[in-house]
Amino acid sequence: MLLSRLNRVRxxxxxxxxxxxxxxxxxxxxxxxxxxxxLLASTVRKKDREDVHQKLAEYTAQYRTxxxxxxxxxxxxxxxxGRESLFFIRVRGGPGDSILLLELPTRKGVREExxxxxxxxxxxxxxxxxxxxxxxxxxxxxxxxKSAQDSQDLLEQFRELFVIFMPPVTIVGIxxxxxxxxxxxxxxxxxxxxxxxxxxxxxxxxxxxxxxxxELDELVSLFNTMLGKIEGLISGMRGSLDNVAHDLRTPLTxxxxxxxxxxxxxxxxxxxxxxxxxxVEEADRILTMLNTLMDISEAETGxxxxxxxxxxxxxxxxxxxxxxxxxxxxxxxxMIVKTGIDLRLDADRNRLRQVVANLLDNAIxxxxxxxxxxxxxxxxxxxxxxxxxxxxxxxSSEEKPKIWHRLYRGDQSRSQKGLGLGLSLVRAxxxxxxxxxxxxxxxxxxxxxxLYLPIVSAILR
Numbered sequence: 001m002l003l004s005r006l007n008r009v010r011x012x013x014x015x016x017x018x019x020x021x022x023x024x025x026x027x028x029x030x031x032x033x034x035x036x037x038x039l040l041a042s043t044v045r046k047k048d049r050e051d052v053h054q055k056l057a058e059y060t061a062q063y064r065t066x067x068x069x070x071x072x073x074x075x076x077x078x079x080x081x082g083r084e085s086l087f088f089i090r091v092r093g094g095p096g097d098s099i100l101l102l103e104l105p106t107r108k109g110v111r112e113e114x115x116x117x118x119x120x121x122x123x124x125x126x127x128x129x130x131x132x133x134x135x136x137x138x139x140x141x142x143x144x145x146k147s148a149q150d151s152q153d154l155l156e157q158f159r160e161l162f163v164i165f166m167p168p169v170t171i172v173g174i175x176x177x178x179x180x181x182x183x184x185x186x187x188x189x190x191x192x193x194x195x196x197x198x199x200x201x202x203x204x205x206x207x208x209x210x211x212x213x214x215e216l217d218e219l220v221s222l223f224n225t226m227l228g229k230i231e232g233l234i235s236g237m238r239g240s241l242d243n244v245a246h247d248l249r250t251p252l253t254x255x256x257x258x259x260x261x262x263x264x265x266x267x268x269x270x271x272x273x274x275x276x277x278x279x280v281e282e283a284d285r286i287l288t289m290l291n292t293l294m295d296i297s298e299a300e301t302g303x304x305x306x307x308x309x310x311x312x313x314x315x316x317x318x319x320x321x322x323x324x325x326x327x328x329x330x331x332x333x334x335m336i337v338k339t340g341i342d343l344r345l346d347a348d349r350n351r352l353r354q355v356v357a358n359l360l361d362n363a364i365x366x367x368x369x370x371x372x373x374x375x376x377x378x379x380x381x382x383x384x385x386x387x388x389x390x391x392x393x394x395x396s397s398e399e400k401p402k403i404w405h406r407l408y409r410g411d412q413s414r415s416q417k418g419l420g421l422g423l424s425l426v427r428a429x430x431x432x433x434x435x436x437x438x439x440x441x442x443x444x445x446x447x448x449x450x451l452y453l454p455i456v457s458a459i460l461r
Contacts, residue, residue, distance in 0.1 A: 013185060021177035022170070029169045033162045040158060044151040052132045056144040059089065060134045063142060088145035091136070187216040191223055203231050248286060255282040292421045299428030306348040306432060313377050313384055314339035316349065320356045321375055324364060332369040338376040345384045345455045351429045352453075358422040359388040359449050367392035367446070379455065383435075386451040395441040403439070 063071045068091065075089055131145040190207045197205035206227060207220045255278075262275035298304040321337045328335045356375075363373045371391040378385050395403060404427050430437045433453055441447035 013181075013188075015181075017181040017184065018174065018177035021180050022173040025173035025176060026166075026170055029173075030166070033165075037155070037158055037162070041151075041155055044154060048146050048148065048151060049132075052144055052146045055146075056132045056134050056142065059144060060136065060142055063091075064137050088131075088143070088147075090143040092141050092143065093139065184216070186210070187220050191220065194223075194227075198227070203234065248289070251282040251285045255279055255286075258282070289421065292425055296421065296424050296428045299425070299432040304351075304429075304432050306351065308346050308348060310344055311347045311349050311352060313343045313345055313386070314341070316353060317356060317375055317377055317386070320353055320360060323357070324360045328364050328373060331364060331367070333364060333367055334372045336372065336374045338374065343377055343379055343384060345453055347433055347453060348429075351432075355426045355429050355451070356386065356388070358426050362422060363388055363390035363392060363447070366390070371446075380452075382455055384453045384455050386453070387448065388451075389446065389448045391446040394443040394445050394447055395439070396443050400439060400441065 059071060059074065062074050066073075071089075071091070131143055133141050133143045136142055187207070187210060194205045194207045206224045209220055209224075210217050258275045258278045262272050262279075295304065317337060317339050321335060325335055360373065360375065367373060367390045373391075374387070374389040376387040376389070403423050405424065427437055430451055430453070435451060435453040437452070438450045439447060440450075
Protein backbone atom coordinates (compact mmCIF):
# COMPACT_ATOMS: atom_id res chain seq x y z
CA MET A 1 0.00 0.00 0.00
CA LEU A 2 2.79 2.40 0.96
CA LEU A 3 4.79 1.55 -2.15
CA SER A 4 1.71 2.10 -4.30
CA ARG A 5 1.15 5.56 -2.82
CA LEU A 6 4.81 6.47 -3.21
CA ASN A 7 4.69 5.35 -6.83
CA ARG A 8 1.65 7.56 -7.47
CA VAL A 9 3.34 10.52 -5.80
CA ARG A 10 6.48 9.94 -7.87
CA UNK A 11 4.49 10.39 -11.08
CA UNK A 12 2.70 13.59 -9.99
CA UNK A 13 3.56 16.98 -11.49
CA UNK A 14 4.07 18.39 -7.99
CA UNK A 15 6.79 15.84 -7.18
CA UNK A 16 8.51 16.53 -10.50
CA UNK A 17 8.42 20.29 -9.87
CA UNK A 18 9.90 19.81 -6.39
CA UNK A 19 12.62 17.58 -7.79
CA UNK A 20 13.51 19.97 -10.61
CA UNK A 21 13.46 23.09 -8.45
CA UNK A 22 15.47 21.46 -5.65
CA UNK A 23 18.03 20.06 -8.08
CA UNK A 24 18.48 23.39 -9.88
CA UNK A 25 18.70 25.30 -6.59
CA UNK A 26 21.21 22.91 -5.00
CA UNK A 27 23.35 22.63 -8.14
CA UNK A 28 23.30 26.40 -8.62
CA UNK A 29 24.39 26.92 -5.01
CA UNK A 30 27.16 24.33 -5.36
CA UNK A 31 28.29 25.99 -8.59
CA UNK A 32 28.39 29.38 -6.90
CA UNK A 33 30.44 27.91 -4.03
CA UNK A 34 32.80 26.34 -6.57
CA UNK A 35 33.23 29.61 -8.44
CA UNK A 36 33.74 31.48 -5.16
CA UNK A 37 36.35 28.91 -4.10
CA UNK A 38 38.26 29.25 -7.36
CA LEU A 39 38.09 33.03 -7.13
CA LEU A 40 39.27 32.99 -3.52
CA ALA A 41 42.14 30.58 -4.30
CA SER A 42 43.22 32.72 -7.24
CA THR A 43 43.01 35.88 -5.13
CA VAL A 44 45.01 34.33 -2.29
CA ARG A 45 47.73 33.09 -4.63
CA LYS A 46 47.90 36.48 -6.30
CA LYS A 47 48.15 38.18 -2.90
CA ASP A 48 50.97 35.84 -1.83
CA ARG A 49 52.91 36.58 -4.99
CA GLU A 50 52.40 40.32 -4.50
CA ASP A 51 53.56 40.06 -0.88
CA VAL A 52 56.69 38.10 -1.88
CA HIS A 53 57.44 40.53 -4.69
CA GLN A 54 56.98 43.53 -2.41
CA LYS A 55 59.08 42.04 0.36
CA LEU A 56 61.80 41.07 -2.14
CA ALA A 57 61.93 44.69 -3.33
CA GLU A 58 62.18 45.96 0.27
CA TYR A 59 64.96 43.52 1.24
CA THR A 60 66.85 44.23 -1.96
CA ALA A 61 66.76 47.96 -1.24
CA GLN A 62 67.78 47.32 2.40
CA TYR A 63 70.75 45.21 1.31
CA ARG A 64 71.92 47.69 -1.26
CA THR A 65 71.70 50.46 1.33
CA UNK A 66 73.34 48.82 4.36
CA UNK A 67 74.63 45.50 3.21
CA UNK A 68 74.16 42.14 4.84
CA UNK A 69 74.15 43.53 8.37
CA UNK A 70 71.31 45.91 7.59
CA UNK A 71 69.34 43.01 6.09
CA UNK A 72 69.93 40.95 9.25
CA UNK A 73 68.72 43.80 11.46
CA UNK A 74 65.57 44.17 9.37
CA UNK A 75 64.82 40.45 9.48
CA UNK A 76 65.47 40.31 13.23
CA UNK A 77 63.20 43.30 13.79
CA UNK A 78 60.37 41.70 11.84
CA UNK A 79 60.78 38.50 13.83
CA UNK A 80 60.50 40.42 17.11
CA UNK A 81 57.39 42.27 15.97
CA GLY A 82 55.63 38.96 15.20
CA ARG A 83 55.39 39.32 11.47
CA GLU A 84 55.08 35.74 10.31
CA SER A 85 54.14 36.01 6.67
CA LEU A 86 57.70 35.94 5.31
CA PHE A 87 59.77 33.24 6.95
CA PHE A 88 62.50 32.32 4.39
CA ILE A 89 65.32 34.61 3.30
CA ARG A 90 68.51 33.36 1.61
CA VAL A 91 71.51 35.19 0.24
CA ARG A 92 73.68 33.15 -2.08
CA GLY A 93 76.56 33.65 -4.39
CA GLY A 94 75.30 31.27 -7.09
CA PRO A 95 73.48 28.01 -7.61
CA GLY A 96 73.90 25.87 -4.49
CA ASP A 97 76.17 28.43 -2.74
CA SER A 98 74.19 29.62 0.30
CA ILE A 99 75.68 32.37 2.44
CA LEU A 100 72.77 33.02 4.84
CA LEU A 101 69.66 31.20 5.92
CA LEU A 102 67.31 33.12 8.17
CA GLU A 103 63.91 32.00 9.46
CA LEU A 104 61.22 34.14 10.99
CA PRO A 105 59.13 32.62 13.82
CA THR A 106 56.30 30.61 12.22
CA ARG A 107 53.87 27.88 13.13
CA LYS A 108 55.82 25.55 10.84
CA GLY A 109 59.60 25.88 10.63
CA VAL A 110 61.44 25.46 7.38
CA ARG A 111 64.94 23.95 7.08
CA GLU A 112 67.38 24.75 4.30
CA GLU A 113 67.54 21.17 3.09
CA UNK A 114 63.78 21.43 2.33
CA UNK A 115 64.48 24.12 -0.26
CA UNK A 116 65.56 23.10 -3.72
CA UNK A 117 67.54 25.39 -5.95
CA UNK A 118 65.41 27.75 -8.01
CA UNK A 119 66.30 29.56 -11.22
CA UNK A 120 66.96 33.23 -10.80
CA UNK A 121 63.99 35.57 -11.50
CA UNK A 122 61.56 32.63 -11.55
CA UNK A 123 58.64 31.92 -9.22
CA UNK A 124 58.45 28.34 -7.95
CA UNK A 125 56.40 26.55 -5.34
CA UNK A 126 58.44 23.97 -3.43
CA UNK A 127 57.01 22.26 -0.31
CA UNK A 128 54.54 25.06 0.16
CA UNK A 129 56.92 27.95 -0.53
CA UNK A 130 56.61 30.57 -3.21
CA UNK A 131 60.13 31.68 -4.10
CA UNK A 132 61.28 34.83 -5.89
CA UNK A 133 64.89 35.80 -6.48
CA UNK A 134 66.65 39.07 -7.20
CA UNK A 135 70.25 39.92 -8.16
CA UNK A 136 72.17 42.05 -5.69
CA UNK A 137 74.78 44.64 -6.67
CA UNK A 138 77.82 42.54 -5.61
CA UNK A 139 77.12 39.42 -7.61
CA UNK A 140 75.03 37.80 -4.91
CA UNK A 141 71.41 36.69 -5.17
CA UNK A 142 68.55 37.19 -2.69
CA UNK A 143 65.79 34.52 -2.43
CA UNK A 144 62.56 35.40 -0.61
CA UNK A 145 59.80 32.84 0.03
CA LYS A 146 56.43 32.81 1.69
CA SER A 147 54.65 29.81 3.18
CA ALA A 148 51.32 28.86 1.63
CA GLN A 149 50.12 27.37 4.91
CA ASP A 150 47.92 30.36 5.80
CA SER A 151 46.36 30.30 2.36
CA GLN A 152 45.75 26.56 2.59
CA ASP A 153 44.17 26.98 6.01
CA LEU A 154 41.86 29.67 4.63
CA LEU A 155 40.81 27.51 1.69
CA GLU A 156 40.34 24.54 4.00
CA GLN A 157 38.01 26.62 6.18
CA PHE A 158 36.09 27.59 3.06
CA ARG A 159 35.71 23.93 2.07
CA GLU A 160 34.53 23.04 5.57
CA LEU A 161 32.03 25.88 5.40
CA PHE A 162 30.76 24.44 2.11
CA VAL A 163 30.28 21.00 3.67
CA ILE A 164 28.46 22.53 6.65
CA PHE A 165 26.36 24.83 4.52
CA MET A 166 25.16 22.32 1.89
CA PRO A 167 22.71 20.30 4.10
CA PRO A 168 20.72 23.45 5.04
CA VAL A 169 20.82 24.50 1.38
CA THR A 170 19.40 21.10 0.40
CA ILE A 171 16.62 21.44 2.97
CA VAL A 172 15.85 25.00 1.82
CA GLY A 173 15.80 23.80 -1.81
CA ILE A 174 13.31 21.03 -1.01
CA UNK A 175 11.10 23.37 1.03
CA UNK A 176 11.30 26.02 -1.68
CA UNK A 177 10.41 23.44 -4.32
CA UNK A 178 7.45 22.28 -2.28
CA UNK A 179 6.26 25.88 -1.77
CA UNK A 180 6.68 26.72 -5.46
CA UNK A 181 4.89 23.53 -6.50
CA UNK A 182 2.07 24.17 -4.05
CA UNK A 183 1.53 27.74 -5.22
CA UNK A 184 1.89 26.95 -8.91
CA UNK A 185 -0.41 23.93 -8.91
CA UNK A 186 -3.07 25.40 -6.64
CA UNK A 187 -5.30 26.42 -9.61
CA UNK A 188 -4.91 22.92 -11.08
CA UNK A 189 -5.93 21.34 -7.77
CA UNK A 190 -8.89 23.71 -7.58
CA UNK A 191 -9.94 22.64 -11.09
CA UNK A 192 -9.66 18.98 -10.08
CA UNK A 193 -11.71 19.58 -6.92
CA UNK A 194 -14.34 21.52 -8.86
CA UNK A 195 -14.53 18.78 -11.50
CA UNK A 196 -15.07 16.19 -8.77
CA UNK A 197 -17.85 18.32 -7.31
CA UNK A 198 -19.49 18.57 -10.73
CA UNK A 199 -19.32 14.80 -11.22
CA UNK A 200 -21.28 14.44 -7.98
CA UNK A 201 -24.05 16.68 -9.31
CA UNK A 202 -23.00 20.16 -8.11
CA UNK A 203 -23.35 21.89 -11.47
CA UNK A 204 -23.01 25.36 -9.92
CA UNK A 205 -19.49 24.66 -8.60
CA UNK A 206 -16.82 27.06 -9.88
CA UNK A 207 -13.05 27.31 -9.53
CA UNK A 208 -11.95 30.22 -7.27
CA UNK A 209 -9.87 32.86 -9.04
CA UNK A 210 -6.50 33.83 -7.58
CA UNK A 211 -6.57 37.28 -9.26
CA UNK A 212 -2.88 36.95 -10.21
CA UNK A 213 -3.48 37.68 -13.88
CA UNK A 214 -1.14 34.91 -15.02
CA GLU A 215 -1.77 32.10 -17.52
CA LEU A 216 -3.19 29.74 -14.89
CA ASP A 217 -5.60 32.44 -13.73
CA GLU A 218 -6.69 32.91 -17.36
CA LEU A 219 -7.15 29.14 -17.65
CA VAL A 220 -9.34 29.14 -14.52
CA SER A 221 -11.42 32.02 -15.92
CA LEU A 222 -11.93 30.20 -19.24
CA PHE A 223 -12.74 26.98 -17.37
CA ASN A 224 -15.40 28.76 -15.33
CA THR A 225 -16.82 30.31 -18.49
CA MET A 226 -16.98 26.87 -20.09
CA LEU A 227 -18.70 25.48 -16.99
CA GLY A 228 -21.24 28.28 -17.16
CA LYS A 229 -22.00 27.52 -20.79
CA ILE A 230 -22.25 23.80 -20.07
CA GLU A 231 -24.60 24.48 -17.18
CA GLY A 232 -26.70 26.71 -19.43
CA LEU A 233 -26.83 24.03 -22.14
CA ILE A 234 -27.79 21.36 -19.62
CA SER A 235 -30.47 23.63 -18.15
CA GLY A 236 -31.72 24.31 -21.66
CA MET A 237 -31.76 20.60 -22.44
CA ARG A 238 -33.68 19.90 -19.26
CA GLY A 239 -36.13 22.65 -20.09
CA SER A 240 -36.48 21.35 -23.63
CA LEU A 241 -37.04 17.82 -22.40
CA ASP A 242 -39.63 19.08 -19.92
CA ASN A 243 -41.39 20.96 -22.70
CA VAL A 244 -41.18 18.00 -25.04
CA ALA A 245 -42.60 15.73 -22.35
CA HIS A 246 -45.36 18.23 -21.66
CA ASP A 247 -46.21 18.75 -25.34
CA LEU A 248 -46.10 15.04 -26.12
CA ARG A 249 -48.28 14.12 -23.18
CA THR A 250 -51.39 15.70 -24.70
CA PRO A 251 -51.29 14.03 -28.16
CA LEU A 252 -50.21 10.72 -26.62
CA THR A 253 -53.07 10.90 -24.15
CA UNK A 254 -55.55 11.64 -26.95
CA UNK A 255 -54.01 8.87 -29.04
CA UNK A 256 -54.37 6.40 -26.20
CA UNK A 257 -57.96 7.52 -25.47
CA UNK A 258 -58.90 7.16 -29.13
CA UNK A 259 -57.37 3.69 -29.26
CA UNK A 260 -59.17 2.62 -26.09
CA UNK A 261 -62.47 3.88 -27.46
CA UNK A 262 -61.93 1.97 -30.69
CA UNK A 263 -61.22 -1.22 -28.74
CA UNK A 264 -64.50 -1.09 -26.95
CA UNK A 265 -67.03 -3.62 -28.14
CA UNK A 266 -70.09 -2.57 -30.06
CA UNK A 267 -68.44 0.18 -32.12
CA UNK A 268 -69.59 0.51 -35.70
CA UNK A 269 -67.20 0.68 -38.66
CA UNK A 270 -67.55 4.43 -39.11
CA UNK A 271 -66.59 5.09 -35.52
CA UNK A 272 -63.56 2.89 -35.90
CA UNK A 273 -62.52 4.77 -39.04
CA UNK A 274 -62.80 8.07 -37.22
CA UNK A 275 -60.73 6.71 -34.34
CA UNK A 276 -58.03 5.55 -36.73
CA UNK A 277 -58.03 8.92 -38.51
CA UNK A 278 -57.64 10.74 -35.17
CA UNK A 279 -54.81 8.40 -34.22
CA VAL A 280 -53.00 9.08 -37.49
CA GLU A 281 -53.44 12.83 -36.97
CA GLU A 282 -51.98 12.69 -33.46
CA ALA A 283 -49.15 10.45 -34.65
CA ASP A 284 -48.36 12.95 -37.41
CA ARG A 285 -48.30 15.75 -34.85
CA ILE A 286 -45.82 13.83 -32.70
CA LEU A 287 -43.71 12.90 -35.73
CA THR A 288 -43.65 16.52 -36.91
CA MET A 289 -42.43 17.69 -33.51
CA LEU A 290 -39.66 15.09 -33.37
CA ASN A 291 -38.55 15.75 -36.96
CA THR A 292 -38.44 19.49 -36.29
CA LEU A 293 -36.37 18.97 -33.15
CA MET A 294 -33.96 16.79 -35.11
CA ASP A 295 -33.70 19.42 -37.86
CA ILE A 296 -32.90 22.11 -35.32
CA SER A 297 -30.24 19.95 -33.65
CA GLU A 298 -28.64 19.10 -36.99
CA ALA A 299 -28.58 22.75 -38.06
CA GLU A 300 -27.13 23.95 -34.74
CA THR A 301 -24.39 21.29 -34.75
CA GLY A 302 -23.52 21.82 -38.42
CA UNK A 303 -24.75 18.34 -39.40
CA UNK A 304 -27.66 19.55 -41.51
CA UNK A 305 -27.12 18.60 -45.15
CA UNK A 306 -27.93 21.57 -47.35
CA UNK A 307 -28.66 21.15 -51.04
CA UNK A 308 -27.11 24.40 -52.23
CA UNK A 309 -28.27 25.66 -55.61
CA UNK A 310 -28.93 28.94 -57.35
CA UNK A 311 -32.30 30.21 -56.11
CA UNK A 312 -34.46 32.94 -57.64
CA UNK A 313 -35.41 34.67 -54.39
CA UNK A 314 -38.18 36.78 -55.94
CA UNK A 315 -39.88 33.71 -57.39
CA UNK A 316 -39.52 31.75 -54.13
CA UNK A 317 -41.14 34.55 -52.08
CA UNK A 318 -44.02 34.80 -54.54
CA UNK A 319 -44.63 31.05 -54.32
CA UNK A 320 -44.68 31.04 -50.50
CA UNK A 321 -46.89 34.15 -50.41
CA UNK A 322 -49.40 32.48 -52.76
CA UNK A 323 -49.67 29.52 -50.37
CA UNK A 324 -50.61 31.76 -47.43
CA UNK A 325 -52.59 34.42 -49.29
CA UNK A 326 -55.91 32.63 -48.87
CA UNK A 327 -55.29 32.09 -45.15
CA UNK A 328 -54.55 35.80 -44.78
CA UNK A 329 -57.71 36.73 -46.68
CA UNK A 330 -59.78 34.51 -44.37
CA UNK A 331 -58.55 36.63 -41.45
CA UNK A 332 -59.16 39.83 -43.40
CA UNK A 333 -55.44 40.57 -43.68
CA UNK A 334 -53.76 42.27 -46.60
CA MET A 335 -50.52 40.78 -47.90
CA ILE A 336 -48.01 42.87 -49.82
CA VAL A 337 -45.00 41.37 -51.60
CA LYS A 338 -42.06 43.58 -52.70
CA THR A 339 -39.27 41.71 -54.42
CA GLY A 340 -36.15 42.80 -56.25
CA ILE A 341 -35.65 42.02 -59.92
CA ASP A 342 -33.45 39.01 -60.73
CA LEU A 343 -32.29 38.61 -57.13
CA ARG A 344 -30.58 35.24 -56.94
CA LEU A 345 -28.52 33.59 -54.22
CA ASP A 346 -26.95 30.24 -53.39
CA ALA A 347 -29.12 28.43 -50.84
CA ASP A 348 -31.11 25.31 -50.09
CA ARG A 349 -34.41 26.02 -51.82
CA ASN A 350 -36.59 23.80 -49.62
CA ARG A 351 -35.02 24.99 -46.36
CA LEU A 352 -35.32 28.64 -47.39
CA ARG A 353 -38.97 28.07 -48.33
CA GLN A 354 -39.48 26.50 -44.90
CA VAL A 355 -37.98 29.57 -43.21
CA VAL A 356 -40.18 32.07 -45.05
CA ALA A 357 -43.25 29.87 -44.54
CA ASN A 358 -42.68 29.76 -40.77
CA LEU A 359 -42.30 33.53 -40.56
CA LEU A 360 -45.44 34.14 -42.64
CA ASP A 361 -47.40 31.58 -40.61
CA ASN A 362 -46.46 33.35 -37.36
CA ALA A 363 -47.28 36.76 -38.83
CA ILE A 364 -50.77 35.57 -39.85
CA UNK A 365 -51.39 33.89 -36.50
CA UNK A 366 -50.55 36.88 -34.36
CA UNK A 367 -51.95 39.69 -36.52
CA UNK A 368 -55.57 40.59 -35.80
CA UNK A 369 -58.13 41.31 -38.55
CA UNK A 370 -57.83 44.42 -40.70
CA UNK A 371 -54.03 44.20 -40.30
CA UNK A 372 -51.36 43.85 -42.96
CA UNK A 373 -48.35 41.67 -43.68
CA UNK A 374 -45.48 42.76 -45.89
CA UNK A 375 -42.88 40.50 -47.49
CA UNK A 376 -39.88 42.26 -49.02
CA UNK A 377 -36.51 41.30 -50.50
CA UNK A 378 -33.50 43.28 -51.77
CA UNK A 379 -29.72 43.12 -51.91
CA UNK A 380 -27.34 45.02 -49.67
CA UNK A 381 -23.54 44.84 -49.32
CA UNK A 382 -23.29 41.51 -51.11
CA UNK A 383 -26.10 39.97 -49.09
CA UNK A 384 -29.69 39.13 -49.84
CA UNK A 385 -32.13 40.65 -47.35
CA UNK A 386 -35.59 39.22 -46.60
CA UNK A 387 -37.98 41.24 -44.47
CA UNK A 388 -41.25 39.95 -42.98
CA UNK A 389 -43.22 42.81 -41.41
CA UNK A 390 -46.63 42.65 -39.71
CA UNK A 391 -48.97 44.82 -37.66
CA UNK A 392 -49.63 42.14 -35.06
CA UNK A 393 -49.57 41.97 -31.28
CA UNK A 394 -45.79 42.41 -31.09
CA UNK A 395 -43.24 40.94 -28.69
CA SER A 396 -42.20 42.33 -25.32
CA SER A 397 -38.53 43.09 -24.61
CA GLU A 398 -38.48 40.35 -21.96
CA GLU A 399 -39.65 37.74 -24.46
CA LYS A 400 -37.39 38.68 -27.37
CA PRO A 401 -34.39 36.60 -26.24
CA LYS A 402 -36.67 33.65 -25.45
CA ILE A 403 -38.55 33.36 -28.73
CA TRP A 404 -35.58 31.52 -30.28
CA HIS A 405 -35.64 28.82 -27.61
CA ARG A 406 -37.05 25.45 -28.50
CA LEU A 407 -40.66 24.85 -27.49
CA TYR A 408 -40.95 28.34 -26.02
CA ARG A 409 -44.40 29.87 -26.28
CA GLY A 410 -45.21 33.30 -24.90
CA ASP A 411 -48.27 34.06 -22.82
CA GLN A 412 -50.14 35.56 -25.78
CA SER A 413 -49.26 32.67 -28.09
CA ARG A 414 -50.61 29.82 -25.99
CA SER A 415 -54.11 30.35 -27.38
CA GLN A 416 -52.78 29.55 -30.88
CA LYS A 417 -51.97 26.11 -32.19
CA GLY A 418 -48.28 25.36 -32.59
CA LEU A 419 -45.29 23.52 -31.24
CA GLY A 420 -43.11 26.48 -30.28
CA LEU A 421 -40.38 25.28 -32.66
CA GLY A 422 -40.88 27.51 -35.70
CA LEU A 423 -38.53 30.37 -34.78
CA SER A 424 -35.93 27.97 -33.39
CA LEU A 425 -35.87 26.20 -36.74
CA VAL A 426 -35.76 29.51 -38.64
CA ARG A 427 -32.69 30.73 -36.77
CA ALA A 428 -30.96 27.35 -37.01
CA UNK A 429 -31.44 27.15 -40.80
CA UNK A 430 -30.32 30.77 -41.32
CA UNK A 431 -27.16 30.15 -39.27
CA UNK A 432 -26.52 26.95 -41.26
CA UNK A 433 -26.44 29.22 -44.36
CA UNK A 434 -23.93 31.54 -42.58
CA UNK A 435 -26.64 34.16 -42.33
CA UNK A 436 -28.10 36.34 -39.59
CA UNK A 437 -31.58 37.14 -38.34
CA UNK A 438 -32.82 40.16 -36.39
CA UNK A 439 -36.15 41.11 -34.88
CA UNK A 440 -37.61 44.52 -34.07
CA UNK A 441 -40.85 44.53 -32.16
CA UNK A 442 -42.91 46.37 -29.58
CA UNK A 443 -46.10 45.16 -27.90
CA UNK A 444 -49.07 46.35 -29.94
CA UNK A 445 -46.90 47.75 -32.76
CA UNK A 446 -46.19 44.63 -34.77
CA UNK A 447 -42.95 42.82 -35.52
CA UNK A 448 -40.27 42.99 -38.21
CA UNK A 449 -38.05 39.97 -38.88
CA UNK A 450 -35.01 40.68 -41.07
CA LEU A 451 -32.92 37.90 -42.60
CA TYR A 452 -29.43 38.44 -44.04
CA LEU A 453 -28.06 35.72 -46.34
CA PRO A 454 -24.83 35.69 -48.38
CA ILE A 455 -25.58 35.81 -52.09
CA VAL A 456 -22.65 33.51 -52.82
CA SER A 457 -22.69 30.62 -50.34
CA ALA A 458 -19.45 29.95 -48.46
CA ILE A 459 -20.38 26.25 -48.51
CA LEU A 460 -19.61 26.10 -52.25
CA ARG A 461 -16.22 27.82 -51.94
